[in-house]
Amino acid sequence: MPAGLDRGARAVAAQEVRDGLRGRRQLAIRAVLPVLLFAVVLVTAIATRGVDQTEEPYRVAVEGDLSGAREALALLPADAVIIEPVDDAAVAVAGGATIGLVVPDGLDAARARGEPAVIEIQRSVGASRARAATSLVVGVFGDADLAMVKASARDAGIDANVGVAAFDQVDVQLTERGTRELSGGLAPALLTLQAALLVSASATQLLSRQRRGLLTAQLLLPVSRWQLSLAKGAASLVLGMVAGAPVLVVVLGIVGVINATRSGVVAALVGVLACVVASLALSALAAALGLAVGVRARSQEQISLASMVVVVGFAVVAAVVALGEHRVFEVLAVVPLVGVVSTLRDVLAGEGSVVLFVVGVASTLLAAAAIVWRTSRHVDAERLVLRSAG
Incomplete structure (x- = not known):
């Protein structure tokens, strides 16, 4: 339990944890639901990626014999x-280029001799813009290459109907860097959804009919409202982590x-430690939100509605920030929830800053503490007792 709790508050928190651990069925359900919710969010994120929603030009990074490919590339629409x-x-694709072309040396000489030349296309298979750009480049490049081969063959008095360029597509997500980026998105998304379910559980536990008598007794203890709120939040956090x-x-x-x-x-240890710290921060925020909902709600229906809104918000962050196609601006590290999710993704992908990750965790924990403090002002013994009597 947190060191800031006095003896009475620690006793309250310990009692909350013991009672919560008795509901093994509820704990099992809370352990399975995030996986199902994650599957829904993952499908949604993949479906969103399948649509090219921007009108920006495609960035095509060309490595190798640019002079040999210049004539074909010049036929691509300049505005697109x-x-x-x-x-x-x-590396260029990982840094933001839409696709990458690796052109072999001596492409012009290969055309003149009619020898095949393999052009490698580096792209992310899951990105809609990469698929569209690949189709455009392959179509235009292939037609231009065939036209140039025919022209060279005609000058030499040879009949040729097949271009020499062949395309080999490589998914950069299957490379070392791509694998880390993929795991960097999946881990924070799953942790975010796991934490989201704490809201409903914490609020329901606070408002449960079986616990109304105990809650009234706790409110009569010589414990400050802040200490009591902090104790209940800490108990919810422990149960959520279990x-x-x-x-x-x-x-x-x-x-x-x-x-x-x-x-x-070393990188593995850093990633594991970052996930543990992020999970604690996300769960603390969710437990604080659950405490706020439970104190303010007057019925289970209100708890269900408020919890659904919070879960949807967490799911949007998981889909857009953790599983999104683009990195989030670094300045958003100071935003609670968004900051810890985005910086954890970058750290796991090997592109983030530990300092920004600490900032994201700190902002989320401060937000959780602020919510608990604000909620403690509404923990009124007389008002809650009257609710219980109703």
């Missing part, structure tokens, strides 16, 4: 495609194995 010469197409332990273990295992395999033991 931006050509960027780069040293590493895969219920979410199976999901957390799976997440830690995935993050640890991927980072250890790809980047070493």
Whole structure:
């Protein structure tokens, strides 16, 4: 229990935890529901990625023999495609380019000899813009290449009907960097949804008919409203972490194995520690919100409605921030919930700042403390007793 609790508040928190642990069925349900909710959010995120919702030009990063591909690339519409010469197409795609082209050296000579030349396309299979850009480039490039081969063959008195360029598509998400980015999105999304279910559980526990007599007795204890609210929030946090332990273990295992395999033991330890800290921060915020809902709500219906709104909000953050196609602006690290999710994603992907992650965690914990403090002002013994009598 938090060190800031006095003896009476610790006794209240311990009693809350003991009573909560008796409901093993509810704990099991709370452990399974995040997985089902995660599946829904993941399907939604994938469906959203399947639609190109922007009108910005495609950024095509070209690595290798740019001169040999220049004539074909010049046929691409200038208002729809931006050509960027780069040293590493895969890195450029990870950095924001729509697709990357790796053009082999001597493409012009291969055309003249009629020899096949493989052009590698680096892209993210799950990105809708990458699929659209690939279709455009392959179509225009292939037609231009065939036209140039026919022209060269005609000059040499040879009949040719097949271009020399062949395209080999590589999914950058299956590379080391891509695998880390993928796990970097899945882990915070699952942790966010796990924490979201704490809201309803905490609020329901506070308003439960079986606990109304106990709540009235607790309100009569010589414990300050702040200490009592903090004790109940801490108890909800402990129960939430117990219920979410199976999901957390799976997440830690995935993050640890991927980072250890790809980047070493140190990166794995950093990723595991970041997930644990983020889970605590997210659960603390959800427990505080559940406490606020439980104190203010007058019926189970109100709790269900408020909890649904909060869960939808958490799910939107999981779909847009954790599983979204683009990184979130660093300045949003100071925003509670959004900050910890976005910075955890970046840290697990190997692109984030530990300082920004700490800022995101701190902002989320401060928001949770502020909610508990504000809720403690509404913990009025007489008002709650009158509600119980009704």
